[in-house]
Amino acid sequence: MWPVNSPELGPVSSGFYNDKLRLGTFDIRVLHLHHGSGQDDIMCTLEKKLLPPTVLTPTERQNERSQQPDLDCKTLSYQWGNSRRNLRKIQCSGVGFIVTSNLYSALVHLRSPDSDITLWIDAICINQEDNKEKGNQIQRMGEIYRRSKCTIIWLGDGGFLSRAAFRACCLTARASVDQGGPDPPPLPTLTRSWDPPPILRPFLILLLLRRSYFTRTWIIQEV
Secondary structure, eight states, X not given: OEEOOOSOOEESSTTXXXXXXXXXXXXXXEEEEOOOOTTOOOEEEEEEEEOOXXXXXXXXXXXXXHHSOOBSSEEEEXXXXXXTSSOEEEEETTEEEEEOHHHHHHHHHHOOSSSOEEEEOHHHHSOTTOHHHHHHHHHHHHHHHHHBSOEEEOOOOOOHHHHHHHHHHHHHHHHHHHTTOOOOOOOOGGGTTOOOOTTTHHXXXXXXXXXXXXXXXXXXXXX
16 A cells, blocks of 8 residues: 555556547446455456447336346446545556545455455546546436446545444435334444434434535435
């Protein structure tokens, strides 16, 4: 794990994206995040894949989705953060790659100790220095998020208050079931040590919603 002072995000080698995506096609890149834990360096590999075309009407898209498998990866919805502070370096396809501290933290938390996982992350899977590729991929982003196995929302590093806020969300949902609402998800085991009293729950939830992630307009198409 390497903190860096370089002001530039992206690969440290200019030839990193030599395997270009074909414009006008459904080429995308996916990221294989290799397993690891603790102080292990973040290691990953990029792979080019073909996203099945879905330029269809809503009815046709629904039929098409039932016939073709979803994109075999998970997408990450996150905030880039301050792109010039606390940058970190990972290893991607054998090349050093500079990422923001927020993305680095997400990768650390998402990494499995015993198996690789496949992700689509815009900052790495798109060549940010190639405006033509970037424009082409941005047009496909909504479809990439829809076709992925699931979208992982990374709000940032958590703490006691954020865990209490999630507990408050679950308790509020549980109360809605008691009043005839839909079943909520199971209560998170991480927060069972303390139930915030009802009078505090709205404030905890509001505190969670004040995170800068929720100021991003991109989350409309990502989530």
